Amino acid sequence: MLRFLVRRLLGAVVILALISALTYLLFFTLPSDPALLSCGKNCTPANVALIHHNLGLDKPVPVQYGEYMAGIFTGRRLPLGNCPAPCFGLSFANDAPVWTILSSRYPTTLSLAVGGAAVFLTVGVGLGLVSAWTRGSLFDRLASSVSLMGQSVQIYFIGPLAIYLLVDRLRWLDPGADPDWSHDPAGAVGGLVLPCLVMSVIFWSNYSRQTRSLMIEQLAEEHVRTARAKGMGRGYVFFRYALRGAMGPIVTLFGIDLGSVFGGAIITETTFGLHGLGQLAVAAVTQTDLPLEMGVMLFSSCAIVLFNVVIDASYAFIDPRVRLL
Amino acid sequence: MTTATEDRPTGPPEGTPGTEPFLSVRDLRVRFATEDGLVKAVDGLSFDLPRGRTLGIVGESGSGKSVTNLAVLGLHDPRVTTVTGDILLDGRELTHAPRRALERLRGNTMSMIFQDSLTALSPYYTVGRQIAEPYRKHTGASRARARRRAVEMLGRVGIPRPERRVDDYPHHFSGGMRQRAMIALALVCDPELLIADEPTTALDVTVQAQILDLLADLQRERGTAIVFVTHDLGVVAGVCDEVLVMYAGRCVERGTVRDILKSPRHPYTWGLLGSLPRMTDDADEPLRPIPGTPPSLLTPPPGCPFHPRCPYRDQVPDDRCRVERPPLAPEGGGRASACHLPDERVRELTPGAVR
Numbered sequence: 001m002l003r004f005l006v007r008r009l010l011g012a013v014v015i016l017a018l019i020s021a022l023t024y025l026l027f028f029t030l031p032s033d034p035a036l037l038s039c040g041k042n043c044t045p046a047n048v049a050l051i052h053h054n055l056g057l058d059k060p061v062p063v064q065y066g067e068y069m070a071g072i073f074t075g076r077r078l079p080l081g082n083c084p085a086p087c088f089g090l091s092f093a094n095d096a097p098v099w100t101i102l103s104s105r106y107p108t109t110l111s112l113a114v115g116g117a118a119v120f121l122t123v124g125v126g127l128g129l130v131s132a133w134t135r136g137s138l139f140d141r142l143a144s145s146v147s148l149m150g151q152s153v154q155i156y157f158i159g160p161l162a163i164y165l166l167v168d169r170l171r172w173l174d175p176g177a178d179p180d181w182s183h184d185p186a187g188a189v190g191g192l193v194l195p196c197l198v199m200s201v202i203f204w205s206n207y208s209r210q211t212r213s214l215m216i217e218q219l220a221e222e223h224v225r226t227a228r229a230k231g232m233g234r235g236y237v238f239f240r241y242a243l244r245g246a247m248g249p250i251v252t253l254f255g256i257d258l259g260s261v262f263g264g265a266i267i268t269e270t271t272f273g274l275h276g277l278g279q280l281a282v283a284a285v286t287q288t289d290l291p292l293e294m295g296v297m298l299f300s301s302c303a304i305v306l307f308n309v310v311i312d313a314s315y316a317f318i319d320p321r322v323r324l325l
Numbered sequence: 326m327t328t329a330t331e332d333r334p335t336g337p338p339e340g341t342p343g344t345e346p347f348l349s350v351r352d353l354r355v356r357f358a359t360e361d362g363l364v365k366a367v368d369g370l371s372f373d374l375p376r377g378r379t380l381g382i383v384g385e386s387g388s389g390k391s392v393t394n395l396a397v398l399g400l401h402d403p404r405v406t407t408v409t410g411d412i413l414l415d416g417r418e419l420t421h422a423p424r425r426a427l428e429r430l431r432g433n434t435m436s437m438i439f440q441d442s443l444t445a446l447s448p449y450y451t452v453g454r455q456i457a458e459p460y461r462k463h464t465g466a467s468r469a470r471a472r473r474r475a476v477e478m479l480g481r482v483g484i485p486r487p488e489r490r491v492d493d494y495p496h497h498f499s500g501g502m503r504q505r506a507m508i509a510l511a512l513v514c515d516p517e518l519l520i521a522d523e524p525t526t527a528l529d530v531t532v533q534a535q536i537l538d539l540l541a542d543l544q545r546e547r548g549t550a551i552v553f554v555t556h557d558l559g560v561v562a563g564v565c566d567e568v569l570v571m572y573a574g575r576c577v578e579r580g581t582v583r584d585i586l587k588s589p590r591h592p593y594t595w596g597l598l599g600s601l602p603r604m605t606d607d608a609d610e611p612l613r614p615i616p617g618t619p620p621s622l623l624t625p626p627p628g629c630p631f632h633p634r635c636p637y638r639d640q641v642p643d644d645r646c647r648v649e650r651p652p653l654a655p656e657g658g659g660r661a662s663a664c665h666l667p668d669e670r671v672r673e674l675t676p677g678a679v680r
Binding site: 222223229245321 | 398400404424425427428429430431432433436437439441444445446447448449455458459462463494496507510
């Protein structure tokens with residue numbers, strides 16, 4: 001088990017190193033020269049060279065990359081200012097360390113992603129379980145047809161609709177706010193309920209349909225039949241045997257969806273006017289703020305890769321045969 | 326076809342003390358609703374099994390052996406399956422018994438050894454837990470006692486160092502050990518009816534012999550009634566008291582093991598026996614399989630279901646084999662066969678047909 005985890009973690013490190021190298025190469029070898037942008041109208045070659053030097057762009061790309069990566073762990077002293085660890089460079093646009101900006105923004109996105117995932121896993125898997133249990137019933141058929149509709153729903157459509165109905169008309173929920181976990185945790189939860197709900201809706205149907213069919217598949221498995229032949233009760237067989245078998249594929253599906261979950265969180269924060277990574281990334285791109293773009297990119301990849309390791313570990317927890325690998 | 330001929334019990338006459346059938350199946354019909362139509366997987370099957378006796382059910386794949394056994398345990402999915410007829414276990418009607426009543430019997434009074442232990446055991450739980458579960462459920466034993474019982478059962482089926490293997494997962498076990506664990510699971514509550522669905526097919530002969538001995542011991546100690554499903558006529562000869570030959574969801578012949586193996590009456594039984602390789606044959610003697618394949622149960626052939634593969638159908642006048650389904654005609658002593666061939670012809674043909 002420990003060996004399994006260590007191997008997964010090492011694999012994650014390799015993947016992250018590859019991602020960082022590739023994105024670094026992409027961003028910093030692009031034809032757009034940040035020096036030219038910040039140089040303004042009275043640009044002389046001397047000015048450009050100075051800016052290049054200040055940004056560290058006069059060194060060979062591998063050296064730049066090495067210093068950049070080392071800075072993440074040790075911090076850096078840059079010509080334009082100090083950058084404590086974890087240093088992702090200084091933002092071109094406002095001269096602040098990228099990490100300072102990132103750390104003020106990622107809690108919103110992360111909270112949305114985690115909260116939304118918790119909601120859609122509960123609701124989606126729950127609906128699927130009820131459908132499988134009452135297979136062929138009115139509920140099952142209704143859930144199937146509603147699922148079909150749910151699939152074609154978009155966040156930017158139901159978001160405003162939900163705000164209009166649940167906030168403006170019924171006044172049931174808060175309109176959504178950036179969470180401040182350290183000072184106002186209750187308010188943070190209240191401000192996240194509606195965005196998380198809205199974000200989760202697009203995932204419900206897929207998870208309920210998958211759960212339903214996985215459960216029906218599992219209930220027909222021979223080892224589940226053995227459990228019934230032992231005289232175990234219907235609920236026991238359903239949850240202990242069939243659900244146990246269905247959990248692996250559900251978790252795998254969730255792992256594949258991690259990217260979409262982050263994507264969904266970013267669309268949701270835009271819909272609700274929240275200040276998360278999505279807005280930050282858009283701003284970074286429009287201002288050609290390469291260090292900030294790089295930082296958002298790396299941070300998101302790190303989050304997804306780490307969540308994947310957690311998912312792999314939970315997979316080994318669910319299926320004892322995986323522990324052999 | 327009249328029920329009068331089908332419904333005659335094979336066992337000893339009813340009312341004799343101590344020999345009343347423990348399991349009695351009457352006119353069992355199992356139908357599956359499929360997209361292509363209704364599959365008559367079992368079509369009017371009757372048999373009796375007293376305590377302490379072993380009934381062998383033989384027949385090709387798809388002849389309805391396993392479907393019959395799943396019906397006895399009530400394991401068919403009622404959404405797609407209709408089970409009609411009577412299944413009486415110690416006088417209790419099971420066909421329409423409530424789910425909870427069946428759950429109390431399953432794994433307890435009646436249990437089943439499944440054929441493929443790789444898929445029949447759950448990969449997610451330890452072998453010990455899977456064996457202990459029904460014991461806890463049916464006897465109310467504590468976790469610790471059930472675990473001790475699981476260790477004891479693993480020891481009884483010949484797993485070495487059972488106290489260490491009890492916490493292993495099925496994938497840690499070899500195929501033979503898994504099958505033994507499956508058997509331990511079926512026997513953990515000392516069932517009175519044991520249905521063994523090809524329990525030894527996957528095992529090598531020495532292990533097979535141990536398992537058969539184990540079942541025989543259990544039967545001697547506890548008077549267990551055993552239904553033994555197998556293709557292996559050698560095993561039938563060793564363990565069964567009576568044999569029921571199934572073809573296309575029906576019984577085509579039944580009798581004592583001696584009747585069936587020494588003087589079979591039905592051309593299908595001849596085919597089964599004739600297809601066996603013999604130790605006395607030359608090594609290059611070709612096998613003699615029954616030609617053709619089992620019929621579709623969706624659209625069974627008219628007349629005798631075996632007629633398309635039967636080499637003797639032209640010896641029956643008036644094309645009766647193609648038109649009229651032969652009834653299962655009882656011949657006394659629990660013996661019966663369903664064939665249009667006249668008795669004299671059967672007696673003439675038997676030696677040559679089986680060699």
